[in-house]
Amino acid sequence: MTKKFDFHVTSSDGYARLGVISTPRGEIRTPAFMPVGTAATVKAMLPGSVRATGADIVLGNTYHLMLRPTAERIDRLGGLHRFMNWPHPILTDSGGFQVMSLTGLRKMNEAGVTFRSHIDGSSHHLSPERSMEIQRLLGSDIVMSFDECTPFPTDEKTARASMELSMRWAARSRAAFGDRLGHALFGIMQGSVFRDQREESAEKLRAIGFDGYAIGGLAVGEGQAAMFGVLDYAPGLLPADRPRYLMGVGKPDDVVGAVVRGVDMIDCVLPSRSGRTAQAFTRAGVVNLRNARHQDDPRPLDAACGCPCCREFSRAYLHHVVRAQEIIAAMLLTWHNLHYYQELMAGLRAAIAAGGLTEFVAGFHAGRECGDIDPL
């Protein structure tokens, strides 16, 4: 078992890279999709099931865990890995996304952000220093610097002020994190859809120096074309020998587009959240199991899928348990969606290794041409 955090690119195809991140908790095959486990659980999934889908790493969340059950309690109980029974790598978001998503419940200044708890209204402060402390108490393997996820739409001046604040916070995060063998700190690029700001942000992050670099502030309403517009140059602004992490993205075609443009790590709530709202991702596109057309359909969701949901249950059953709001509906569809995402990543990695990414991507889009899995 290696003692330090490391990253090696083993091959590439165009801008896309195949690699391995090494941590004391295990290896992360890149490009990697990271399921989101905000509150110390990938909702509706057992840790072993998450692992079985092919995940090497999951996310936790600083804001949510500091409120409940608190970072100090998790520390006393042996850290987040033991607490949630996930012995593999964990990446924790810093709370920066909640600076945006909980806009109505927080006040921000140079020092940091004061949140009013969405649970009981109590007051909680997050700063770069406190976020680093919480992520250390959690035992996170990959720590994210504290930032503000810049909202969209925004004007240039507001975006610049937000980016510059996040860069000052990045420097403070770096200083507070210190030097922790086997643990990594990632900086987060901001700058919205403005190229000069993205360039300036990347320059500041490189000057500070991080173990990995994230691209933040995307998939916040700008649309895929604008997001790809940024991804056409943003990964290239970051050090080639460090992992590049696109935060919070996305739909399957967003993920494919990001990997093609040189992204190594990606996370998104969509497969798990959609699993709880009856939406299934398949190679033929999205299927909404809530729709009445499934109620008499004895076929599996996707006959070619090897997950328990598709192997053992019919669309009619999935439709029924969705409509009846049975817990197994969330379990089965979340499992399927995570399995689908991990299969997609495995396909991308194999294609990069074989130098056949262009053909793989063409096949991916061709499979979605029909727009509905029913003709399968």
Add this chain to the structure above:
RNA sequence: GCCGACAUAGCUCAGUUGGUUAGAGCACCAGAUUGUGGAUCUGGGGGUCCCCCGUUCAAGCCGGGGUGUCGGUA
């Protein structure tokens, strides 16, 4: 048998003094969802206002009769 109440969307119900195209919640049919507030939002279809007669310029609403449901009572 008598007395009373009630009858409006699939369900539970609002509906003002008689006045524009009769509404809500749930259900139903769809859509949105991107570093998860186990969240939320957005559309859509759906009516013999129990039936008949009457009053009125105009009736879900007022009057009469009928039918049905529920309650009370001998």
